């Protein structure tokens with residue numbers, strides 16, 4: 001009986017694959033320095049029959065592409081309109097831990113979270129996604145996430161395809177398994193059965209007859225992709241996780257594991273208008289341990305897409321655009337990378353445990369209240385991660401971009417395609433990988449950054465750890481912070497839209513530094529969260545309805561907390 005069902009479902013998938021393609025969604029764009037992102041439950045018609053309950057940001061599956069410029073201060077207004085708590089993590093961004101959106105930055109339902117930071121990353125393709133511990137798989141499966149694209153002068157000076165949705169195309173790869181009622185399976189399932197490319201089933205796109213740039217992100221739960229084109233043509237890797245490579249790398253295949261990004265250029269200039277080709281996953285014949293090479297078509301680790309080659313994007317070639325890019329630049333960037341010799345601290349991490357038991361780092365399950373590593377501010381460290389179990393993993397670390405310096409102890413083991421700044425690396429079974437990174441700019445002895453396997457099911461199960469960056473010279477060389485301890489008042493009070501904080505027992509003119517402001521209502525529900533807020537211009541509370549609220553303020557130096565009440569009128 002089970003076999004018959006499998007044959008029927010396989011036949012369905014084959015006929016589905018031949019069915020008409022759907023035009024791939026190109027996510028909307030947001031640009032500027034202030035971004036309003038609303039996380040919500042939505043519905044999407046993904047298959048015949050019932051709509052699927054999805055989650056999204058400003059959309060109905062996967063959110064807007066956010067364009068930001070290196071050097072700008074960007075402000076995020078993240079409103080959680082789900083019925084659940086969640087978090088939003090800015091994957092790959094170098095920023096203060098308290099802005100990072102990891103598992104500690106829980107945004108309760110109905111709350112506005114307002115992180116901000118100065119964009120320090122190089123031009124590249126980053127992304128944002130939920131990161132609530134033990135809920136990450138569910139929230140990512142729903143479709144909550146989006147691209148963050150950083151621009152900078154180095155990238156802007158190059159002749160690269162840069163017309164979003166025309167010759168510069170975001171491509172987010174994922175797959176889903178459905179219940180009989182067309183709902184996403186969010187648990188006990190590592191792999192989807194049906195591709196969604198930018199949230200579109202059986203996706204196709206028209207691309208002009210010239211060099212085009214694809215910014216490809218693997219946003220799967222666990223599956224890896226070995227990507228290439230259906231005629232095996234050569235294409236060029238111009239960037240990976242942290243931005244541009246120094247020189248383009250010519251390949252016919254590239255492996256892309258969960259969380260990784262690759263920017264490629266491919267030449268369609270010799271393809272007749274009206275012809276087509278496919279971007280495919282060449283996932284047949286991968287070794288055991290490759291995520292998605294497990295046998296079988298069903299169950300927790302099987303899938304209809306395991307061990308086969310399949311199309312991820314059908315490409316129809318259309319007329320060239322004016323101003324088409326007709327070549328790949330010979331050189332791209334001048335990154336100067338760390339080497340092993342730069343590192344003054346060496347750390348090791350071992351991935352332990354065997355299925356069906358959970359995987360851990362160094363046999364230690366993740367615990368939200370345990371800091372696993374303390375890194376000194378400005379330290380250059382070499383981390384070596386060893387995979388001692390049965391499946392490959394995608395290791396990711398927050399805060400920094402790193403340079404992979406060795407695979408299995410050898411520099412020559414590092415692929416040219418992964419030669420740029422990275423924040424995710426793949427570790428096959430029984431191998432080890434070393435990276436070097438500098439932990440600069442942001443120290444916070446209280447609030448940690450995470451490192452983890454980016455397979456959402458693995459991180460949810462506890463293959464995650466956390467580190468703080470500690471400034472050995474003290475929190476801040478400026479010692480003017482003041483213990484707040486009930487020493488602030490709010491004005492005007494009652495207030496309409498802009499609430500000011502006044503410190504009442506400061507002994508000099510320096511404003512104390514605020515670590516965190518939380519505003520909650522009369523029944524104790526959090527309504528606003530402001531990490532390290534800039535309060536001199538007041539707090540914009542225009543989104544609050546009228547009523548009584550409390551401001552809970554945490555002092556940066558002492559982390560002591562005090563609370564004051566205010567009344568919001570109209």
Ligand code: C2O
Pocket residue numbers: 089091129131259396398450452454
């Ligand atoms: Cu993309 Cu810790 O995350």
Ligand code: CU
Pocket residue numbers: 359392393394453454455458463
């Ligand atoms: Cu893993």
